[in-house]
Amino acid sequence: MENTENTEELSSKDLEGALREMCKLLSKNNDADFIYEFFGCLFTPAEMNDFAKRWLLVREIDKGTTQREIARKFHISLCKITRGSRELKKDDSAFRKLLDYADNL
Structure with a gap:
């Protein structure tokens, strides 16, 4: 049935x-x-790790670390890093706002 x-x-x-x-x-x-x-x-522990790595990579991009250095440091793909970089460069970027907020704490 x-x-x-x-x-x-x-x-x-x-x-x-x-x-x-x-x-x-x-x-x-x-x-x-x-x-x-x-x-x-x-989130699962793996999802939490991915979540944290994505935030760390955005912080590294903001510091001027190259994408290849970030890929080696965090063992993540260049496409994830490129996405983070692209998001950070957008006008009215939520990443930029949160980074600026963190800097002012």
Whole structure:
């Protein structure tokens, strides 16, 4: 007998709404330890490592470290680094805003 369960797909609108909801909730929370714990629940250890490496590579790009040096240092592909570099160069870059915010803490 064929499984006739209704398997409804999540729409991109539903997924974006969920991400925006989490971002809004996290923006209201000023407890860095809680946010870190939440990330630990949400992401696998490998995903957490990737997440951290992407932030570190953006910081390195901002310092002027070459893409090849970053690739060697963090064992990540040049395409990920290029993406980070491209995002950092965009007008109104969220990376730039967060780096500037971090520098002013």
